[in-house]
Amino acid sequence: MSQNLELIAILKAVRRLSRALDVHSSRINRESGLTLPQLVVLTCIRDLGEVTSRAIAQAADLSAPTVVGILDKLEAKGLIQRYRSDKDRRIVHTRLTDAGARLLVNAPSLLGDAFETRFLSLLDDERATLMSAVQTVAGMTVTDVPQDAAESADGDEPVGSA
Numbered sequence: 001m002s003q004n005l006e007l008i009a010i011l012k013a014v015r016r017l018s019r020a021l022d023v024h025s026s027r028i029n030r031e032s033g034l035t036l037p038q039l040v041v042l043t044c045i046r047d048l049g050e051v052t053s054r055a056i057a058q059a060a061d062l063s064a065p066t067v068v069g070i071l072d073k074l075e076a077k078g079l080i081q082r083y084r085s086d087k088d089r090r091i092v093h094t095r096l097t098d099a100g101a102r103l104l105v106n107a108p109s110l111l112g113d114a115f116e117t118r119f120l121s122l123l124d125d126e127r128a129t130l131m132s133a134v135q136t137v138a139g140m141t142v143t144d145v146p147q148d149a150a151e152s153a154d155g156d157e158p159v160g161s162a
Contacts, residue, residue: 014137024112032107033077037062039107041070042096045080046104050095079103 079100085091
């Protein structure tokens with residue numbers, strides 16, 4: 001296959017992934033009332049426990065200001081609670097509320113049930129190879145897109161790489 005055809009094949013595959021992610025993101029919004037990045041951040045909070053916004057930003061691969069904006073929206077919906085550390089008042093921790101925990105129990109899969117089932121049915125080394133390949137492709141493209149532009153591609157909410 002010529003190099004141009006290879007590049008076109010990669011472009012087509014990335015566009016299919018992008019379209020599938022957009023469709024699934026809309027489904028998540030309809031079913032949970034959250035954007036995909038909000039759901040990713042909420043999932044990170046659940047998985048990390050009582051945590052700082054810096055740790056959430058690192059886990060979700062989002063900028064700190066973007067995470068703060070998402071946390072503001074999640075707090076307004078009553079899904080998280082923020083509070084200052086007793087040891088250092090400069091540090092703000094975040095934790096799930098009961099409503100946030102309940103929402104996550106019923107939330108749709110981040111990438112869809114069909115994908116999750118197929119992915120988890122792969123052997124461990126196949127999953128590792130696939131994850132490595134996707135991360136390599138993402139690494140090749142991310143350098144061409146400014147972080148702020150990548151995070152605002154989904155309207156007023158950032159897109160996550162969870």
